[in-house]
Amino acid sequence: MAGEPSGDALGARLMAAAKRLTGGQVRFIGVGGEKMIAEGLVSLFPMGELTLFGVFELLPHLPNLIRRINQTAAEIVRQRPDAVIGVDSPGFTLRVAKKVRAAEPGIPLIHYVAPTVWAWKPKRAAKYAALYDHLLAILPFEPPYFEREGLPCSFVGHSVVESGAGQGDAARFRAQHGLSATDRLVAVLPGSRKGEVSRLLPDFRATLERLLPSHQTLVAVVPTVATVRDRVAAALADWPLRTILVEGEAAKHDAFAAAEAALAASGTVALELALARLPSVIAYRLNPITVALYRRLIRVKYVNLVNLMLDRMLVPELLQEDCRPDHLARELGRLLDDPQARQAQIDGVAEVARWLGQGDVPPSERAARVVLDIVSQHPTTGKVKA
Numbered sequence: 001m002a003g004e005p006s007g008d009a010l011g012a013r014l015m016a017a018a019k020r021l022t023g024g025q026v027r028f029i030g031v032g033g034e035k036m037i038a039e040g041l042v043s044l045f046p047m048g049e050l051t052l053f054g055v056f057e058l059l060p061h062l063p064n065l066i067r068r069i070n071q072t073a074a075e076i077v078r079q080r081p082d083a084v085i086g087v088d089s090p091g092f093t094l095r096v097a098k099k100v101r102a103a104e105p106g107i108p109l110i111h112y113v114a115p116t117v118w119a120w121k122p123k124r125a126a127k128y129a130a131l132y133d134h135l136l137a138i139l140p141f142e143p144p145y146f147e148r149e150g151l152p153c154s155f156v157g158h159s160v161v162e163s164g165a166g167q168g169d170a171a172r173f174r175a176q177h178g179l180s181a182t183d184r185l186v187a188v189l190p191g192s193r194k195g196e197v198s199r200l201l202p203d204f205r206a207t208l209e210r211l212l213p214s215h216q217t218l219v220a221v222v223p224t225v226a227t228v229r230d231r232v233a234a235a236l237a238d239w240p241l242r243t244i245l246v247e248g249e250a251a252k253h254d255a256f257a258a259a260e261a262a263l264a265a266s267g268t269v270a271l272e273l274a275l276a277r278l279p280s281v282i283a284y285r286l287n288p289i290t291v292a293l294y295r296r297l298i299r300v301k302y303v304n305l306v307n308l309m310l311d312r313m314l315v316p317e318l319l320q321e322d323c324r325p326d327h328l329a330r331e332l333g334r335l336l337d338d339p340q341a342r343q344a345q346i347d348g349v350a351e352v353a354r355w356l357g358q359g360d361v362p363p364s365e366r367a368a369r370v371v372l373d374i375v376s377q378h379p380t381t382g383k384v385k386a
Helices: 005-022 035-036 055-077 090-103 126-129 143-147 171-178 196-216 224-235 248-256 269-275 288-295 305-310 325-339 339-348 363-377
Strands: 028-029 042-044 084-087 109-112 132-135 152-154 184-189 218-224 242-247 261-265 280-284 317-319
Touching: 005 084, 005 143, 005 363, 028 055, 035 042, 035 317, 084 090, 090 109, 090 126, 090 196, 090 261, 090 317, 109 363, 126 196, 132 143, 132 363, 143 152, 152 363, 184 196, 184 248, 184 269, 184 325, 196 218, 196 224, 196 261, 196 280, 196 325, 218 224, 218 248, 224 242, 224 288, 242 248, 248 269, 261 269, 269 280, 269 305, 317 325, 325 339
Parallel strands: 028 042, 084 109, 109 132, 132 152, 184 218, 184 261, 218 242, 261 280, 280 317
Antiparallel strands: none
16 A cells, blocks of 8 residues: 555555565555556555545545545455555554554564654654554664564665666657757755645745745756646646756656756655765745644654654755745855766765665565565465475
8 A cells, every 4th residue: 555656655665565576476456646657456445545645635525534434444455465654654654553453463563663752752663563563664763663562573774765766868858859069957856745845836936936046947847647637738838948858767767867967856866866876955834734733743853754854954955934035046046057066966965766665686685585585474364385
């Protein structure tokens, strides 16, 4: 089960690895997006119904969310699968897992992507330990937080290193879109949730408008996903500069290779930009009341995982009241105009790929091996062997 595009990508890679390891002797049912469906998932309903974030953004959709939680749990109990894997999105997956545990305690419950107990709500470690059989962690320092609570936890690495983010073709992208040698490309990534797009795109538009007088050949490339494509396309219609809207991983990675800098919503895409060595500015804004609640709980200095891992502000983060066109234009303009600032970011993320699990065995295969081992050793399953 996944609830947003980043989880859909993680789930799809795990599914592909499980198919390879079992010679295709595995099938999937649950909730996922286009990538998981492409790997063979039978999705109970469109994943887009779950891509919500923030207390006040969620409230109008709460009745439908509760209905989907109940529907999913009931289907799991009916199907009695060899394992249930929740991929991040704890607002959905955790609630489904609780219902399944109460109804069918013998089904192995696995959660993929450890909750950030090192950042906020440390008591969640005990909550997860009481519910799940195993946790798949994407960061190397996470397992001890859960193992001390008695929950087996495996560091598998972050499968964003398998995304191909650093393997785009700049020349191909420029040729496909008729870009000249003087056109200066900025990647604009407003997020994958409807609320993110609605909040951030107006500020991103105003940011580029501020830069246009001194950067007259600026072109914006806007990678998007199916769940928000129409909304993004409509917003771009009146932008004061040339825009290129692209969909799909290959086109996005080609855009990264061709671009000089990026302006992006906080999230997994920040890691992709780091792997692509594309200097970036990260922005985000939520409902002010939601933010006030979160700020009382959060225990870390940064939101961008690159900055967290480096323990310094390498990639500018302009959040909430700082997420303003004048501030964004200042930081993005610095990346466009100052080669040293660009190079400092490129050099600074050199260690991030290794920390995320880049190596001989892909993270998705490590995750799939753990899942298949759990299934093969479980007393009530044991049907699938890698």
